[in-house]
Amino acid sequence: MSFEKIQCHIKVTSIDVDAVTLLAQETGLSKQKIKIAMQKGAVWLTQGKQTLRLRRAKKALKIGNELDLYYNQQVLDEAVTPAEMLFDEGEYSLWYKPYGMRSQGSKWSDHTTIDRYVALNCQPQRSAYLIHRLDRAATGLMLIGHTKNATRAIANMFETRNLTKYYQVIVHGKFPTGTVSINTDVDNKPALSHATLIEYQAQLNQSLVSVKIESGRKHQIRIHMASLGYSVVGDRLHGKADEQSPNLKLTSCYFEFTCPLTHSVKVFELPQHLQPSFE
Known part of the structure; x- marks a missing residue:
């Protein structure tokens, strides 16, 4: 065609x-x-x-x-599953980004990006500003700003690592117990991740792992897990997935930070049914 x-x-x-x-x-x-x-x-x-x-x-x-x-x-002609607002904080909100939705557009279009989706579908309608990114194949929580002041303040927290964020991944193999720190460079830049086993599924020989990253390199979690020999399920780029494999099992699940607008501690956790599960 x-x-x-x-x-x-x-x-x-x-x-x-x-x-x-x-x-x-x-x-x-x-x-x-x-x-x-x-x-x-x-x-x-x-x-x-x-x-x-x-x-x-x-x-x-x-x-x-x-x-x-x-x-x-x-x-x-591309179409994506709609995003879902989970938490509305007025000047910013948190959304569930589904598989396939982009964090950033190109010169060819921006209709499959999360900020464009939010701008068109947020109720009440507000401006939508991208604060951080998530891989197209990844899913989970994303923060979207609705005012320039909130966007700038929250983006600064990401830049200064002044917030806590956790991801969950399902990987091939039996991941070690305890917390494993990985400091392999990504694109020749320092990167640090901490991975902790949550559950091992023996029948599938797969592990559910919680990951906290201290840096934000592109594909950092995928590269770090693969470097240990535990590639992320569904990873066609750094793992062993093919076209018949399930979608990438990498999800942003948790944010905790002191809101720069209200100065109160905020905790946002992805609902259980949207977190990665064994298939």
Whole structure:
């Protein structure tokens, strides 16, 4: 099956034609397809030094503006399971991110990202700002800011490691009892994780493990567990999973911190039914 993939860049020379019409004329795509792409974050508008996604079809253009379309039908057709709000703290909230939902968009779209989902579906409706990231294949708790002040303050806690967070993973093999600390570098940068066995399932030869990380490197938990010989179930990148394997068994389960807005201690734990389970 082939999918349309088009990149288009236009310099605006007249204010008499809107963005949808310009892009349709240039690409041959229907206006309806352009509008859908616009809603899903595939159209960008540059005004001076500022480049932002353009979502309003009727936004007035100025001579000298630049329009960019990154159209990939396969990307635009992607759909994900909805996220679920679990805790609402007003200026920020905590959501369950399902498998497949992204933490960050690309030039091709942002319609499958958690912050875009929250912006469109949060009740009452509020702005949504990404505070931290979680792998596309991972699941679990994510903090979303609703004001710039809250976002900045909570993001600072992540940067300074001034909060406690735990993950749960299911790994292949019988993980050792007690707490195991792993300090293998990730991407040539120092990284430290602490892993503790919760339960061993002998029939499957799999272990449920709690992991606390002291650093936040990309794929840190997956790389550290694999480095010990206990790859995460469902890990197709660092483990031994294939297309028939279950989804990645890595879940963000717990946050504890002193709220920078109220200065009270906050504890947020993922409900049991959303935590990883043996299959």
